[in-house]
Amino acid sequence: MESKKSVGIWIRVSTEDQAQGESPQHHEQRARWYCEAKGWTVATVYHLEAVSGKSVMEHPEAKRMQKDIKEGFITGLVFSKLARLARSTKELLAFSEYFQEHNADLISLQESIDTSTPAGRLFYTIIAAMAQWEREEIASRVAASVPVRAKMGKTLGGTAQYGYRWEGEKNAKRLVIHEEEAAVRRLMFEIFLQCKRKKTTAKELNKRGLLTRNGSKWTDNSVDRLLRDPMAKGMRRANYTKSTGNKKHWELKPQDEWVFVDCPAIVSEDIWDKCNNYLNAQAQNRKPLGRKTIFLLAGFVTCHCGRKMYIYHNHPVYSCRQCKNRVPMDVVDNAFHQMLEEYLLTDGDVAKYLAQSERLMAEKQALLANSLAESKKLKRQMEDLEDMRLKREITSDRFLVRYKPIEEQVAGLDTTIAELEAAIASINVQRMSSDLVMQEAKKLHEQWPTLQFEQRRTIVETITESIVVEKDEVTVCFSHLPAPHLSENAGTRRRDYRGS
Template identity: 55%
Template structure:
């Protein structure tokens, strides 16, 4: 059984919006209906009512939400529109980057964005492009000054490397030896040249009572980084890396852009070269090319007993060692290709699906408009009754007799409009997603026979959730099948057809 997606709902409604009757309850009900129609489990709601959208990223609820995303407590965040998530463009880009980094989805009901769908994933592409443009704009202004400062031996930001110091005033000082740290860094090279092991080097330094600048124990990763840095032999590198945009991973720039300057050395050039020659040799041994997938569906095939199925001893057949179930590689490859074709339906069926969905959206939109007109009338009537009571123009008994039925009806309609809006949101998102999927899949199938094996393998890994082989049937689940009920009915029919096909085969 497929595990339900755990989601959170983000509620931020300004004071002005609440004064106009745009209540947090309405936004929450609308989002809950969207989640219900998708079969998602709402595990928490983040309340930021009356919080300004100018900056929300440091708000307690925003920090709680980001913590939940990082820890995997929620896999998606649902909100009424992008402006409700954040009005600050930079913060919106930061949220999008953060969610993309942690494989979580953003769902904006107003803009019909659900990044868990193929159409919605375009949002991440656009956001990433905008973020990259902003980073490049900032970087271009900073980059011009970096080579000049580096050639002058000035700091480029951040602390000095371990074993060195900028002094009390980094803007005016040159890089100099830190008398307390430099002996530790020198000892590190000496231990490594003897043990030829990073873990052994870290262990000995720790046992001797030495710690990093932050007071932490040395690790093999820290040893590796410090050993490779040529600053220890008197050559300071600057302007030699470029961030990939996540501030965690970096790429080397072309050597023509590097700025190399002399600085005080901690170890001799001979000792540095000796240690780095050992590291290079170890790296080559550890990074020999691994075995490449030989079969299209390797690692994806699964038996009904939940055991993985593999091809053993060069025989082109997938086997389950647990229950002896098996299927030939040629047969399952063909069935998978047929599944791609079946996934497309006929052009007539696609047209019927899209028209039926559009018709359903229009019907619900008409219901929503009618309900909103009635809400406006009831709001006027209840407000008038309330004013009459405040002015004592109507008795308490008559007020209750007229007001209560209208107010009950008003609350019911408000809940109903939220549910209708949620249904419209879900249908619209799924329609857009299915159109993208069907278009891409059709092009994929038409080109399938011309693709290289490596390209096919990449596609299979991307679009396939699971392939389960039984004794007399086979179940193939693609990762991006639309979830609309009408679509699901067709999928069930296809699975029945596949079962019949397999029995014949």
Template identity: 50%
Template sequence: METKRIGIFIRVSTEMQVQDESPEHHEQRARYYVNAKNWQVMEVYKLDAVSGKSVMQHPETKRMIADVKSGHINGLVFSKLARLARNTIELLEFSNIFRASGADLISLAESIDTSTPAGRLFYTVIAAMAEWEREEISSRVAASVPIRAKMGKPLGGQASFGYQWVDKELVINEQEAPVRKLMYELFLKYQRKFSTAKALNDAGYRTRNGSKFTATSLSRLLRDSSAKGERRANYTKSLGDGKAWVIKPESEWVVMPCPPVVSPELWQQVNSLLDIQEKKKSPGPKAVYLLSGFVKCTCGKPMYVYHTSKVYACAKCRHRIAVADLDEIFQVYLKEYLESIEVSSYITETESEIEQKQALLESTRKERARLQRNIDAWIDMRSEQELSKEQFAEKYRPAEERLNQLDKQLPMLEAEIDVYTIQLLSSDTIMQDVHNLYSQWGVMTFEQKRSIVETVVSSITIGKEDIDITLAYIPQTPLNAKKGSHNVMDSYWR
């Protein structure tokens, strides 16, 4: 099936000054949604400082419409209907253009995705009943900007994971430090950043702001020399828009001693391995067999396909199974597992997941509001000279870093809720897609099948007379997935 080609539509009013309504926030939220649907972003249309009256005539809108008619994009994601059109007539005009071209409209705030049956119904109802007035957002100027300019570029920041500031001293955080140390040990075991992050997440560990570890965040922490007792400051700078950071010249670094979390030898061993992997520009060899990397023996040793034998074998126990036989067993098991999924349990678990995500989103918003109140209070105190420049910096810098972390987390949480909500509206269609996965298996490419295996499989254990398959979760329905294993009796042994 062809991947949907998506455009992201962002209309920026002159008053869109509030962080929660920033264009960067909306674009990030949209990208998270598109990635979750396995679609592809082709274009981003930004209408800067545009009032609702001029939307249709704006050059970016015309470019977008031309891309829709030519087939360059066949879907448009935007934050809310009021950002796309100023009233029902204009909204329906967009609708007619997209419908005629076989393209879809996806509004995140209203949970409308016209690529789904429920989305098409909701779009029609809402467009027919509502008169969307132009949005008015109260703007405010961040009082911290001129103060930050006078202070210059901050040298410090929030303590890295595993540490905390106590009386202006960087000390070990007893709760986080064991996890920081575990990162290095797991990386030596798996020798892959993605696998290490997955192991941490699966074990229930989270970053300081409650999000999952990623290969990127893990790499940053593994590279951070504070873990071995050398804290660096003023060694990175942002390229803007929070998209990338670069290393400054070493002459500008400030290096100070701090308590170590791991030994210098362990830190060096991990970073030497990272250096080798980055030089290769490849995380590892490409999988040749569908289930390679997931098959292990009951003794705990991984099973490999040696030479041209086409047989998984354990060098220790001599357990063996043909590649073709194991592929067939896995396919049959996947079919049985998919057919066992019920719509009712999917809906119940999806609703529960949405509630949990919404609770986390609300908690994150409250935490951001609390931090912002603190920052505003410190700014007022600094303006009244109740705080010295040094005292203000000590309070402001860690809080600002934390604020930036929460601002990155918010659109991610919102996008997750968007995906789950829209999936719930079309649960029957989604479940049909899941049940059809087995019938589509035969026409999928090796890369598509391998992607599903990497998503679904936790482990496959081969015994003398049995096979134990443990699935992590099912693609397209992550909310319905349950970790579980099934013993497949041996009827395929050679």
């Protein structure tokens, strides 16, 4: 049996919020009701009452929360609204990226964001787009100054390439030859001219105990990079790469943006040209790698024995190596599409669920409005009694007799209000998720022939829970969220493929 999802509750209520009646206890109770409605276990509560939004990330409770996420103690965080999690966009991006990195969910009750649902997962997409935009804005400002500095021959940051070093003060640095490294780099060219093999060159350098600057062994890739770089023949190349967002990967800019600056040469232009002519000829003769095959339903297809089924050796057949179960890829694809059509066009479960959700939402909202109004009225009565007591217009005994029942009634209403708010948030999250699933599934069915592979794959990932291949049938479980009173298999379809 699958274990319950373990989550934490995040409580950060400002002094101003508390003055307006939003107590930490109220926020916690509402979050607990939401977790109970979802069947989740509340593992811990993080209290950051009256904490400034600017210091959230460095707060001890925030550090504890991140540690719990990293160690898997919790897999989700429930909070009242995004502004309570973080006040700045930068901080929100940081939290979101951290949660996505550790496969954990963010649940905001007010914004109806629950990243454990298909609709909520769009939140990560939006946040990632915002983060990318922010990175590109910063990069564009930095990039604007790079060509100017490059043409002036100034350093653009970072360490000098192997065989060189920067010399001088910070704002007046110049590139000079590092004699010991330059000798190794010259030897690299000499060895390659003799053997004409990058791996052999690397092995020979390593055999002689001549390692890289950081003490690593040479590889064919590191040899290729240094042989090809024109800096060795006295042409320092700058402003020729840009970041891809991944620290370990970069890509070349258009050549018309490159900047070349004279620098001290390690080898002659003739030697550099000979080596690079060999490298270019070898690259042209090498058979290019074929495009990696990507299959639409890969990763979702599972054998009835519980093992994943894969397509091996480019044969379009899903196979299970455990029990030798096999089914052609096009059979699974066609069955998926047909079951999707049946599910959308002949099944009223989702539509019925949405209609019932609307009615239930209206009922809960009406009850909430009444409860809030009644609570507000009773709190005014409490304030009047308190004022009377301060003015000694009522005795202590009479005050307690009249005040205590009202106080208990208000406490009961506060619990009811928290429960209703949590129920409304839960219904809203489910309704949004079901709406999204229906829209995306209809796109898959209606526009299937015209959608690009990447679009179809994204939609499949959004609406599909699993695809199980039995001996004579395919079972697809779609990921809409049926109401509790509907069948557990409302989103499941089966089709006999052996006899079709």
